Amino acid sequence: MQEAVSMSAVVMSERVSRLGSSIVRDLLATAQNPNVISFAGGLPAPELLPELGELKVPAELGQYGETEGDPLLRGLISQHLRSRGLDCPKERILVLSGSQQGIDLVAKLFLDAGSSVIVERPTYLAALQVFRLLGADVRGLTLLAQGADARELTQLTGSCAARLAYLVPTYQNPTGITYSADVRRVVAQALDASGTPLFEDDPYAELRYSGPATRPIASYLRRAPWIYQSSFSKWFMPGIRLGFLAASEDLFTPLVRLKQASDLHSNRIAQWLAVRELSDPGREQRLERLRAAYRQKRDAFACSLYAARRPILLASAAANPRSDVAVAARYRARRSVRPGRGVFCWARACA
Amino acid sequence: MQEAVSMSAVVMSERVSRLGSSIVRDLLATAQNPNVISFAGGLPAPELLPELGELKVPAELGQYGETEGDPLLRGLISQHLRSRGLDCPKERILVLSGSQQGIDLVAKLFLDAGSSVIVERPTYLAALQVFRLLGADVRGLTLLAQGADARELTQLTGSCAARLAYLVPTYQNPTGITYSADVRRVVAQALDASGTPLFEDDPYAELRYSGPATRPIASYLRRAPWIYQSSFSKWFMPGIRLGFLAASEDLFTPLVRLKQASDLHSNRIAQWLAVRELSDPGREQRLERLRAAYRQKRDAFACSLYAARRPILLASAAANPRSDVAVAARYRARRSVRPGRGVFCWARACA
Numbered sequence: 001m002q003e004a005v006s007m008s009a010v011v012m013s014e015r016v017s018r019l020g021s022s023i024v025r026d027l028l029a030t031a032q033n034p035n036v037i038s039f040a041g042g043l044p045a046p047e048l049l050p051e052l053g054e055l056k057v058p059a060e061l062g063q064y065g066e067t068e069g070d071p072l073l074r075g076l077i078s079q080h081l082r083s084r085g086l087d088c089p090k091e092r093i094l095v096l097s098g099s100q101q102g103i104d105l106v107a108k109l110f111l112d113a114g115s116s117v118i119v120e121r122p123t124y125l126a127a128l129q130v131f132r133l134l135g136a137d138v139r140g141l142t143l144l145a146q147g148a149d150a151r152e153l154t155q156l157t158g159s160c161a162a163r164l165a166y167l168v169p170t171y172q173n174p175t176g177i178t179y180s181a182d183v184r185r186v187v188a189q190a191l192d193a194s195g196t197p198l199f200e201d202d203p204y205a206e207l208r209y210s211g212p213a214t215r216p217i218a219s220y221l222r223r224a225p226w227i228y229q230s231s232f233s234k235w236f237m238p239g240i241r242l243g244f245l246a247a248s249e250d251l252f253t254p255l256v257r258l259k260q261a262s263d264l265h266s267n268r269i270a271q272w273l274a275v276r277e278l279s280d281p282g283r284e285q286r287l288e289r290l291r292a293a294y295r296q297k298r299d300a301f302a303c304s305l306y307a308a309r310r311p312i313l314l315a316s317a318a319a320n321p322r323s324d325v326a327v328a329a330r331y332r333a334r335r336s337v338r339p340g341r342g343v344f345c346w347a348r349a350c351a
Numbered sequence: 352m353q354e355a356v357s358m359s360a361v362v363m364s365e366r367v368s369r370l371g372s373s374i375v376r377d378l379l380a381t382a383q384n385p386n387v388i389s390f391a392g393g394l395p396a397p398e399l400l401p402e403l404g405e406l407k408v409p410a411e412l413g414q415y416g417e418t419e420g421d422p423l424l425r426g427l428i429s430q431h432l433r434s435r436g437l438d439c440p441k442e443r444i445l446v447l448s449g450s451q452q453g454i455d456l457v458a459k460l461f462l463d464a465g466s467s468v469i470v471e472r473p474t475y476l477a478a479l480q481v482f483r484l485l486g487a488d489v490r491g492l493t494l495l496a497q498g499a500d501a502r503e504l505t506q507l508t509g510s511c512a513a514r515l516a517y518l519v520p521t522y523q524n525p526t527g528i529t530y531s532a533d534v535r536r537v538v539a540q541a542l543d544a545s546g547t548p549l550f551e552d553d554p555y556a557e558l559r560y561s562g563p564a565t566r567p568i569a570s571y572l573r574r575a576p577w578i579y580q581s582s583f584s585k586w587f588m589p590g591i592r593l594g595f596l597a598a599s600e601d602l603f604t605p606l607v608r609l610k611q612a613s614d615l616h617s618n619r620i621a622q623w624l625a626v627r628e629l630s631d632p633g634r635e636q637r638l639e640r641l642r643a644a645y646r647q648k649r650d651a652f653a654c655s656l657y658a659a660r661r662p663i664l665l666a667s668a669a670a671n672p673r674s675d676v677a678v679a680a681r682y683r684a685r686r687s688v689r690p691g692r693g694v695f696c697w698a699r700a701c702a
């Protein structure tokens with residue numbers, strides 16, 4: 001019944017021309033190849049996913065809920081953030097349908113075509129995808145061993161009037177780099193000085209394999225507006241698509257409205273599961289077991305890479321050529337492996 | 352520690368200036384007033400929400416899933432659509448995090464600032480919100496008792512080169528109007544003639560209280576591209592935020608990529624519940640009970656409105672002034688109530 005219509009007849013939005021191929025989907029497709037062991041996707045180990053057992057889900061969760069999220073969950077998230085050093089009342093916690101949604105909402109809040117956004121070089125691919133979709137001018141910021149190059153950040157905020165700085169300061173995706181406390185402080189000072197809003201993405205902090213605990217950069221800010229987001233995906237489970245953000249006062253209300261226009265509110269069963277998990281006294285013990293199991297995996301992975309004799313296919317450089325090539329040339333060894341203190345392990349191969 | 356920063360220092364996106372107040376949130380706020388019985392929100396009756404009982408959720412649902420949705424669910428949705436007269440293979444079914452997400456994705460696919468989009472006058476408020484957020488030029492289409500004015504649609508598609516026609520042809524929100532089969536046919540012809548893409552929003556069709564079954568307008572099309580979407584909110588439960596769309600071939604892939612950038616994929620427990628529900632042999636019987644219960648409510652509601660002696664506060668006209676005032680003047684009766692064949696009941700009050 002349906003005849004083909006030539007695509008030239010259909011006028012799509014300008015942004016669709018920037019949609020390109022989905023990098024994350026391409027990585028997952030590569031992972032389907034039985035000859036490939038893919039570490040590119042950041043998937044939790046299946047054997048470490050929690051057993052849910054028999055769930056007695058209250059029928060009232062079937063009804064529409066609040067856009068901001070379940071009040072009980074928002075309170076628990078506010079407490080959790082306080083324990084991490086970030087003070088944010090529950091009234092400024094927004095529950096997300098996964099932290100990818102946070103990227104979509106914050107990009108909608110700040111970016112027009114041509115707006116500058118500062119990102120680490122390299123950075124999370126799916127964030128780049130969203131920023132580019134909106135036509136943003138993506139400005140790369142050099143990552144050093146202790147975190148972003150703060151001097152370069154000061155230059156960038158001065159020269160390009162960036163609408164936003166998107167940073168992943170803890171166990172950064174994909175480099176595994178963690179900003180030191182000193183770098184966090186000077187980064188915060190640079191953002192305060194220029195008034196550049198910070199978008200801090202922090203999904204991995206709970207999975208700390210080694211080194212000291214980190215404090216969000218947002219907690220160092222005195223003046224600049226900020227959004228801090230995290231996720232239940234890495235330490236609880238990704239299949240429920242649940243994350244959250246905290247934001248400074250002026251940013252919160254427009255973010256709630258953007259969320260409302262995007263999906264009304266997040267799945268209530270997922271929120272109910274998250275309430276159970278966050279209020280469970282056994283949680284810290286479970287996290288310790290998770291950290292120990294992942295630490296062992298990280299070490300086995302790093303050792304195997306050092307010892308490997310066969311060529312290793314590294315997926316990220318090809319996907320994000322602009323950001324990688326220059327830095328890779330600095331390395332003299334045939335390959336270099338830098339296991340992080342958290343979920344990511346960064347390896348480079350020279351041409 | 353956080354000092355207030357004056358908003359003038361922060362540059363947000365141009366679209367945020369069009370964000371305005373959220374109409375749906377305002378309606379829900381009105382509903383909190385104990386002196387108000389609000390029928391504006393389209394909430395399912397709490398006593399008709401399904402009992403979920405004890406759920407034995409498989410642990411593998413905790414893992415990331417496919418952007419397109421669970422393959423089993425996509426197959427069941429494809430079958431369901433075939434039973435409604437719309438042929439779409441499961442490969443072109445995209446599971447959504449509620450049908451509000453479908454509006455966001457389709458708007459992203461088609462609309463730039465200044466693009467024309469045709470909508471019924473009046474139409475669903477949260478769709479208007481998304482279209483206006485993107486800066487679209489919203490063109491109203493007159494609704495007659497049997498559906499959209501097809502002659503006006505032909506003029507509109509000819510004159511404004513609309514990127515999209517957003518229609519809710521079955522138990523329309525908010526008027527309750529249902530397009531007749533004849534109007535569906537001529538609307539499809541008008542869209543085919545101009546090649547204007549159809550975005551058919553059909554969340555209410557399962558709750559048919561009276562009258563013949565309807566067939567999607569998309570199933571009448573021969574040439575124009577189309578997206579058809581529906582939801583699990585009205586006949587199953589809204590709290591799980593689950594919907595789906597079917598699309599013609601050229602539109603499907605960019606929609607999947609836009610979904611991937613928005614939230615990676617939808618909640619897998621919700622999808623698993625939807626698989627159970629759609630494959631349950633008792634489903635049709637349950638739907639019949641739902642329809643009977645809501646039919647009774649509709650009739651009681653309409654009778655009460657006819658008989659009411661106290662002033663009735665009608666919420667929709669104020670929220671969407673452009674679309675309502677002209678039509679309201681045609682009514683001579685002090686008030687007019689038009690119960691639809693489905694979930695919406697349209698009442699007008701003259702000034």
